[in-house]
Structures are given as structure tokens and as C-alpha cells.
Amino acid sequence: MEQKKHKSSMTERKKDILTGLENLGSRIYEQLDSGYFPSIAMPSRSTENICYDSLLRQFILGDRKVRRSARNIRHLKPFTQLVWAAFFSRELTSQRKTSTLRDVYYSAQAYEMTFTDQQESNNIITDLETVMGLSREDFNIFPEERSAVFGDLTIEYTVPGYEGRTLNLTSHPDGVLIGPALTSAEFAKTTADKVIAIEKGGLFTRFVEENVHNKFNAILVLTAGQAPRATRHFIRRLNRELSLPVYIFTDGDPWGMHIAMVIISGSANAAHLRDLTTPDAKWSGVWASDIVDYKLPTDPLDEVDIKRLYELQKDPRYKEDPLWQKEIKTFMKIKKKAEQEAFSRYGLTYIVDEYLPEKLEETR
Amino acid sequence: MAQTTFEEISASDFFYRNRDIAGFTNPSRAIFAAIRELVENSLDAAESLRIPPDIYVRLSYEGGASKETQIFRLRVEDNGIGVLPRHIPSAFGQVLFGSKYKLKQQRGTFGLGGKMAILYGQITTHQPACIISSTGMAKIYIYKLMIDIQRNRPLILDRKVLINKEQWKGTIVEFCLEGDYFRAMPKILDYFKQTAMVNPYANLTFVDPKGRLYRFTRVTREMPEPPKETSPHPYGVDVELLQRLIQITPYKNMLEFLRNHFHRVGEITARKFLEFSNISPSKNPKKLSHEEIVKLMHMLKRFKEFLPPDASCLSPLGEELLKAGVLKELKPEFVSVNRRKPATYAGHPFIIEVGIAYGGEIPKKGSFMIYRFANRIPLLYDEASDVSVRVINAMNWRRYKVTPDMPTAILVHICSTKVPYKTVGKEFIADRPEVRREIANGLRETARQLQRFLTRREHVDRERKRFGVFSRYLPKIAQFSTRLAGKERLPDIEKLLKSVKKFGTEET
Structure with missing residues (x-):
């Protein structure tokens, strides 16, 4: 199902997005102009219509459709909001400006389009994503940035005022924010041969300090907890466009495990979207068995952790690779969890000198 | 006395x-x-x-x-x-x-x-x-x-x-x-x-x-028909009245006596009654003994075939005037009135007129405003004891989609030759089943009309609101889709709007 041809060029992609939005406008315009109540059909996002596609290795939406029609008085307001959102997105994209969900909520008021609350406007943006099959970052609507990247990758900006300018991502030791400018940038060149994604800021900094990018020839990505969509998309591009294998390091607990899973197989909330997953990425640690093997200092799993493990055990994404089920079982057996920082009991560089090379090798 | x-x-x-x-x-x-x-x-x-x-x-x-x-x-x-x-x-x-x-x-x-x-x-x-x-x-x-x-x-x-x-x-x-x-x-x-x-x-x-x-100030010069004087109805007489009639009557036999001194008694009824009560038609009323007079009164009340009293002795306001009066003093948005057919209690004819007024300048008080009248006199005291209040309280208003917290005024007017006051103070009407029934029926009828009005208004409101939603959003859809599609001219949405409105007005 991965027919959508990959766009190497961000400019091309933006052009496609603009055309898509304009086509949507034309469809509605034509319906109105020929005296029909316009309507828009889109896949239903209800839980019953979300299923796991083992080929794509992500959640997708089923065949059930919902139709928003301007003839239906109850649909009229959300329909109008949707058309407005499409219009607003086109303005953003064509003027190459960026926005946030909060910003969208307020911008609506300038057009006398009132949203009852933030949730309502968020839902409309998700509707637009579903209709267009694109994520909101494609329409230049970004979340608050918190994740960062560091490593030998030269990018070329496409944002206004920076077009053609390049930046090497080693130029700042704190890393470069994965924000609108970076997300829309083209990849110019790299010497790296792998990507290492890290859950926690502390460890990310340690890796930069310990020269991991040079020692292991890697691009380092800080996910800062659950990876934002822009980051997931960015990791996917690194994987697809530069053919770099991706290794993910998280805490050794059900939550860390799931951070890795979302990067690999996406989330149910994004079932209407593509291009956010990196199915070939590897979860390299911290595994439950690492806790045992490396004799890490631990905390006991609490009730919520255990409950989460049972949920994950049944999740179709966790049935793809026996590794997951095995690690879940181990967690349940040892009833313990460990953070990435736990390696510091063996000295500050132990994780880089010993653990990292072993795990990279193990999950290659 | x-x-x-x-x-x-x-x-x-x-x-x-x-x-x-x-x-x-x-x-x-x-x-x-x-x-x-x-x-x-x-x-x-x-x-x-x-x-x-x-x-x-x-x-x-x-x-x-x-x-x-x-x-x-x-x-x-x-x-x-x-x-x-x-x-x-x-x-x-x-x-x-x-x-x-x-x-x-x-x-x-x-x-x-x-x-x-x-x-x-x-x-x-x-x-x-x-x-x-x-x-x-x-x-x-x-x-x-x-x-x-x-x-x-x-x-x-x-x-x-x-x-x-x-x-x-x-x-x-x-x-x-x-x-x-x-x-x-x-x-x-x-x-x-x-x-x-x-x-x-x-x-x-x-x-x-x-x-x-x-x-x-008056709003009309129309006045209700004045009442006519009538003789007493046989069901309503007592011994004292019979004695007085006997004293003054010029008629020399019972047949003529009954025919001429009683309301709605003609030759045939009089004969049937005399047969029923075993009194000779030719008997001179002045010769009746005291016991016979008492018996006569009982027989009059027991005989079933007297026609009910007619209402010519009553002067109800009439629906037009009642409506005019309510509109003038209460300035409601809607009023419905109902004049009942004449009825009787204990031989006394009476007519009930009721009205329900809604909205306009009628205040919302959380309970109905009740106006009671007897023979065109307002009754202002002892409201709680009045039969109309009891009927109003006993009525199932929800059935008519009316609730006491709506701005509603209810008016009950009884006219009668003898208003059944409960006390000498003449401030409230006694709970007579005949009166109660007429009030209840009148209220039901007017409540139905109010319900019809409310339903229709609700419908019109809903349609207006519906149209409002369309005329608010369709132009916006037109505007945004035009700009989104990069067109110059706005699409023509008049036809769509008209179709929505036509649909709305057809049903009202």
C-alpha cells in the first residue's frame, strides 16, 4: 500500500499539498455554484473503523465513510469550519507561514469563525488531515517544538528568507530544534550511516559530549518523551531518503517501549495519516532483559505499569516481532524497570563505551 | 326574611x-x-x-x-x-x-x-x-x-x-x-x-x-346583551318562594299557576308534572295546605323532565369582549377565550367564560396569574379557596405543554342569577361539581388553543433559527471555497438559501 511515491523534494511536496487543498476548494465551489449543497466524504475515525494493517505495519482506517453535508443543519457549522480550515491552511502554506493549534483557534476569530473551544478546532484540523490524507505539519501547523537533532547532516532551508542557505547539524552542541524550518528543509549531504533516537535530554547531551556521532558515525535525535509527529516524520525521512538504519534507545519500562513502538508503527490516533512511521527502525534498549543482564539499579513496576503491559501484550503492533512479547514477559516476570541513566552506576561513559556498541551490534 | x-x-x-x-x-x-x-x-x-x-x-x-x-x-x-x-x-x-x-x-x-x-x-x-x-x-x-x-x-x-x-x-x-x-x-x-x-x-x-x-379607557362601545328577567326555575324554589307566589298569583288552578310562574314550564310539562306528583290540574293553588306546599317543593325537585333553565337571564361578556378586555389590560402576546354553553346548578342557570393569556406584558412569576370574576365583578380575596383555583391546580397542564413558570394568566368568569358564593363576603366561589366541570372544560379548550399557538410558534422559531444557521454559514462556505479554489466570482447561493426558506415557510 505504500504507493505514494516518496517526494525527495520538500518544495515538490508543498506544491502537491497546495494543489490538493485547491482541488478541495474547487469541488465545493462547483457543487455550490451548480445549486447543490456541497458535501465532503471522509473515512470514519471511530474506534470500530481503526484496524491494524500488517503490510503497512501501522494502524489504518477501514472502509467506513462519513459524509459531511451542508444540507444537514448539524453538519453545517463543522462543514464551514472545515472549509475555513482548508482555506486557512492554504494561506499558511502558500505564504509559507507557520502556525500552531492554539494559533489556529484564535485565527478563526479573525474570520468570524468561532470555535467553541480548543478541542473543537483541533477536531476540525484532524478532519482536514483525514480528508486530505496529510498531517497538519504539512499545512504548516506545528506543535510546540521540543525535540532536537545533532549530527553530521547538512540541510538546505526552504523557508522564506533562508532559501538555499545550508546548515550542518553539528554546528550547535545542544542540537537543532526539529521545528518548521528544519522539517521543511532538504537533506543536502551526510556522512552518517545510522540514526540513534534517544528518549531523554540528559542522555542526548551525554552522547554529544562523548562524541557518539563521530564514534558511531550517527545522527542523534532527541525525541524528548513521546516523539512529536514532525519528529516521527523527520526520522522516517532520514530512514527513507538517506537509507539510514534507525536505532531507538528509551527507558526500560512499558512507556519507553511504547515510545519506540510509536516511532516504528505509529499510533491509532494517526490512523488516517501515512508517512509518520519507520517500520524498519529498531528498539535497541533498554530491554527488560538488559536490566537483568547489566544488573541495572531498578524501581519496582507499579500497578499502572503492569496494566499498561497487559494492554501492550494484546496490541497488534506488538505481535510483529517476537522481541516485543519476549520483553513484555520479562518485564512481567522481574516486575522491575530501569531508566537510561541507570547505567551511570558503572561510570559516566559506560553506556557509550560498553552498552551502546553491544546493543547496536545486537539489533543491527 | x-x-x-x-x-x-x-x-x-x-x-x-x-x-x-x-x-x-x-x-x-x-x-x-x-x-x-x-x-x-x-x-x-x-x-x-x-x-x-x-x-x-x-x-x-x-x-x-x-x-x-x-x-x-x-x-x-x-x-x-x-x-x-x-x-x-x-x-x-x-x-x-x-x-x-x-x-x-x-x-x-x-x-x-x-x-x-x-x-x-x-x-x-x-x-x-x-x-x-x-x-x-x-x-x-x-x-x-x-x-x-x-x-x-x-x-x-x-x-x-x-x-x-x-x-x-x-x-x-x-x-x-x-x-x-x-x-x-x-x-x-x-x-x-x-x-x-x-x-x-x-x-x-x-x-x-x-x-x-x-x-x-374603553376599547369598544359594544356591550353584552343585557339579561332578561325570568321566573324561577322549578328546581330552584323553596317553600318561602312558593308561598309568596301563591299569595300573589291571579291564577285559579295549578295548571295555569305552574305555566305562568315557572321558568321553562309549558302546558305539556305542567300536565306531566301534575300527573307525576298526583295533584289535580284544576286544584286552586290558594287552597294548598302547608304540608301540600312542602310536598310540592319536594316533587318539583324530584321531577326529572323539566327543561334546564335557559340563559336569557344571563349576560355573559362574550368571547369578543372578553378577548378585547384581556388584550387591553394584560397586553399578552396570545389570548384564547372560551364561552361555555349555559349550565345549571340547583335550578340556577350559569355560564362560565374562561380565558388564557400568554406572553407579552404578562410577568413570569413562577405560577399562573389567576383572575376571577363573578357577574363581571373581580374577586380579589381568598383566591386559594376558590373553585377555579382548585380546578387550575388539579389540571394536568403538562399535557398542554404549559407550565406555571411560563408567563401565563388565566381568567375565569362565572355569571349566574345566583352566584354560588361560599361566604357572605362574596369573595370566592363554592366547589360545585357542575361549576367545576364547566370551568375544567373551558380551561381544557383554551389550553388546547394555547398549546397550538405555542407549538406553531416553536415551529416558526425553529424554522427561523434553521434558516438563520443556513444564511449564516452558506455565505461563509461560498467565500472560503472561492478563495480556496482561487476563483474570482462568488458562487450563487441564493437558490440554496431560497430552497431552505421555502421549505421553512411551507410548513408554517
């Missing part, structure tokens, strides 16, 4: 001692009752000539009497029939003298109220009353009189005759009385407002002691 029971004290004396029963209980009640009695006499006086009444009432402050009560001068002017000069002293100075002893619907019934007011004025201020009246002939008569309470006789203190150049017709009554206006004020104003409601053809003017003018 007066002759046998009250040999030792005069009628005036009796009412002097028992003024409570006529409504003169306390200073505030007294001032209300005095105004009410005189206004009602005035209304009757004008109506008996079929002239739309013009009534002017002025209450002015004369001086303090005690801490709580003051002396007021009350003047009531009307454009009614006037009183013949020879009747003036008795009409205003002798209790239980009057023109209201016949059987037809009237406001007062004993010819008592007006005189009670004057009597009350006299006993509280000891000043004479002044009566000015003319029947429209050459002269106007002015009397100053007081009542000799012990002898129940008028005392004429002064008498003047004026030339009636302008052929004025009417009566002016002026006297002083003790009262508590400021406590009585709300009731008095209510009284005028409600009187105006059921007398939409009358002009009422009231000037209160502070000089404030309240004016209730």
Missing part, C-alpha cells in the same frame, strides 16, 4: 352591628369595599340604559382619624340611568331598599352595598352623604342625607334643585369615611384594572388621595 326575624332591630341596625358580613371588616377593607360597591352600582346604572359607562372616582384626604386610619372623601360619578327624585332618599338612605330583587344577573343582589358604604361612612365620620342625580329630564336634584339607623329611614338634611341645562344624566355620590388607603391601595388598583378587563366598554377614572390619576 327580614320581616319575621328582625322585628326588634331595623335592617340598618342589623347591618350596623354586623358590618363584617358586607365586607367592611377593617379600615383598609372598608375603603376598598366602599369604592367597589359604588362603582358596581354605577356600572349597573349605565348598563341598564345600554350606555357605555363613564365612571369617575375620586378619593381625597380629609384628615387623620387615628394613627393608622385617616378620613377620606369618596366621590363617584356615573353617566347612568339616574334616580328619580322621589326614590333618592330611600335608595341611598334605607337599607334593603332597591331595584335589584328580580331574577336576573346583576352585580349586586340585595341593594345593600352602596348603602352599607354610606352607612359605614356615617358611623365612622358622622357626616352626611351628598347625592346628586338626574334622569336627564329638566332638573338635577341634590340631597344631603343621613340614615336613621334605628328606624332604617333616611334623614334629609338638605335638598336642592338645579336646572339641568345640558340634560345631564347620571348620579354622583359623595361622602366621607374612615379608612386606610395606603394599605388598601394595591387591591383598589387591582380592582380597577380587573374591572376594566371585564368591562372593556367602560371608561374608568380614578384619582387617588395623592392626586395620581389612573385611567382605564
